[in-house]
Amino acid sequence: MKNIASIFLLIALFAIPFATIVNAQDTETQTVELGTTTGDYTLETQVDDNTTRATNKYFDLTLSEGLQSPLDKSITYTLTIVPHVDSSKTQIIWDSSSTIxxxxxxxxFVSVTKDGEFTYKATIKPTLGGTYNINATVISWQYDTNYTNTVNNSLELSNGLVSQPITPEYTILVVIQILVILGISGLAIWGGIELSKKFIKKTKVWLTPPR
Structure with missing residues (x-):
C-alpha cells in the first residue's frame, strides 16, 4: 500500500507542473487570438440622421448625406477619411443599388497620409423610390497586403424621389425654385403683353386708311 501511495504521490508531483505549463500556454494563445480579432474590428455608429461613422485600426470613415437638388433630385454625399496608415495607393469605391x-x-485612386483628414464627394442620383444603402469602401493597397474599411449610409426615398425625412433646407430650396419659376413666368407674361400691345398698335396703324 505504501508503494502504491508513493507512486500516486510522484504522479501528482509531476502532473501539477505539467498542467500549469499547459494552462499557461493556452492562456497565452487565447490572448494572441483576441488581440488579432480586436484589431480588425470595425465599429460603426450613427452620428445623426444623415451621417454614419465607421472606425477600425486602418481608417476612420465618416459618410454624410448632403443637400438634395429639387431640380433633378440628385444628392451630394461627402466621405471623410482619417487614415491610421500611410497609403500612396488608396482606392475609393462607391456602391449602391442598380437604381442609384x-x-x-x-x-x-488617391494618396493619403497617416492621421490626416481627407474629404471626397460623390453625386447620388436616384431613379426609383425606396430604401437603399449608400456604401463607400476605402482600400489601401500595400506591397504585400491591403487594408480596408467600409461605411454605409441608409437613404430613404419617397415615390417622388425626395429624401426622407424632408429637411428644412430642402423645403427652402423648393420655395426658392417655385419663386424663380413664378418670376420667370411673370416676366414672360409681362413681355408677351407688351409685345401684344406693340403689335396691336402697329396693326391699327397699318389698317388705318391714309387721309
Missing part, C-alpha cells in the same frame, strides 16, 4: 447612379467627384 453614383458619380464620384474624385479620382478612383
Amino acid at each position: 447612379k453614383i458619380t464620384p467627384k474624385h479620382k478612383e
Whole structure:
C-alpha cells in the first residue's frame, strides 16, 4: 500500500507542473487570438440622421448625406477619411443599388497620409423610390497586403424621389425654385403683353386708311 501511495504521490508531483505549463500556454494563445480579432474590428455608429461613422485600426470613415437638388433630385454625399496608415495607393469605391447612379467627384485612386483628414464627394442620383444603402469602401493597397474599411449610409426615398425625412433646407430650396419659376413666368407674361400691345398698335396703324 505504501508503494502504491508513493507512486500516486510522484504522479501528482509531476502532473501539477505539467498542467500549469499547459494552462499557461493556452492562456497565452487565447490572448494572441483576441488581440488579432480586436484589431480588425470595425465599429460603426450613427452620428445623426444623415451621417454614419465607421472606425477600425486602418481608417476612420465618416459618410454624410448632403443637400438634395429639387431640380433633378440628385444628392451630394461627402466621405471623410482619417487614415491610421500611410497609403500612396488608396482606392475609393462607391456602391449602391442598380437604381442609384453614383458619380464620384474624385479620382478612383488617391494618396493619403497617416492621421490626416481627407474629404471626397460623390453625386447620388436616384431613379426609383425606396430604401437603399449608400456604401463607400476605402482600400489601401500595400506591397504585400491591403487594408480596408467600409461605411454605409441608409437613404430613404419617397415615390417622388425626395429624401426622407424632408429637411428644412430642402423645403427652402423648393420655395426658392417655385419663386424663380413664378418670376420667370411673370416676366414672360409681362413681355408677351407688351409685345401684344406693340403689335396691336402697329396693326391699327397699318389698317388705318391714309387721309
